[in-house]
Amino acid sequence: MLHRLWRRLWRRQDASGTQDPSHVLARAAFEDVLTGLPTRHVAFERILEARRAGVRGLAAMADLDHFKQLNDSFGHTAGDEVLRVTAERLQQALPDGGWVARMGGEEFCIFLPGLTQAEAVAWLNAANARLSAPMDLISAKVSASFGVTSFVGQSPDNLMSACDLAMYAAKARGRNQVVVFDDDTRAVATSRRELAATVAELQQRNQALLDEARTDALTGLRNRRALDEALATAEADQIAVAFLDIDHFGEFNHLHTDTAGDAALRAVAAAVQATIRQEDQAFRKGGEELVVLLHAADPGAALAVAQRLRQAVQALAIPHAGSPTAAVLTITVGVAHASAKRSVQQTLEAAAALAMAAKRNAQRNQVHAEPLPGAG
Known part of the structure; x- marks a missing residue:
């Protein structure tokens, strides 16, 4: 499996004790360079393995709140430090078989096997409390929005989609909270996305009107x-x-x-x-x-x-x-x-x-x- 290959690549070294250079790029596909967490590729493979093994539990998507503003205010070095510390704090007190992966940007996937929904929500709330503890290089409080759903053998795509919808609902409700995927969260997130699509369409129409108002109808040149x-x-x-x-x-x-x-x-x-x-x-x-x-x-x-x-x-x-x-x-x-x-x-x-x-x-x-x- 993909994550087994990932572990083998870590162990492959030449006689001098230096990692084989031919595997440096391959390693980057499995381990996030900044945080040391598994990457999206590994996360999807682990979800597939859990599905084949009949594992039950919950999965969550975490997205750091206002991360762009944090980068703008404190700089990218501080932003990188926040991502590293976030990775460490999310890994604290994981249940047996649990793992965290960096999906990209400021998004993290968390897999919590063997927990009930109530236990998973409690664990995520505790993780969010750990995130709010002071960090080096920044004075701002860090928090995340979590979307969580039950894992009952879904495909990785369906699982991530449900987590995303719940996470978007968490952001719509004010951020810094855990939201469980259900019909209500689906409706909130869907309406939010539909609103965003409507706004984008209106912006395009407004731009078209502005362009039309500055275009000569006969020649097509600017007027x-x-x-x-x-x-x-x-x-x-x-x-x-x-x-x-x-x-x-x-x-x-x-x-x-x-x-x-x-x-x-x-x-x-x-x-x-x-x-x-x-x-x-x-x-x-x-x-x-x-x-x-x-x-x-x-x-x-x-x-x-x-x-x-x-x-x-x-x-x-x-x-x-x-x-x-x-x-x-x-x-x-x-x-x-x-x-x-x-x-x-x-x-x-x-x-x-x-x-x-x-x-x-x-x-x-x-x-x-x-x-x-x-x-x-």
């Missing part, structure tokens, strides 16, 4: 609301703004219908999203105006991205018979850099001004950037 939020929080250092305006878009809608205009906007947005870098953000500001925030982009990199954006839109080859600029749909791009002297919002306004000036001066389907630093 003006999301842009305003990004401008308010973006760091001015090493960020550039590209302002994109679709050339002669009013004429496009007039000649090709609004439906075709919507399709063109979606195609342009998709091309922009596919062209920008992973760290960049694309927004539909409104109408035929798009904005791209270029993060960690020096002037040269920002200019290169802007040129790729212009080329990607022209490569869509969307016919535009009403454009005096080109036979296909094109964009004009203004690029500006934020700095310590102006905000990202002001940088957007500067990029937009470059694009608008280009339109007035018949310089569409081009990228217009501010002079590079040091340019004469």
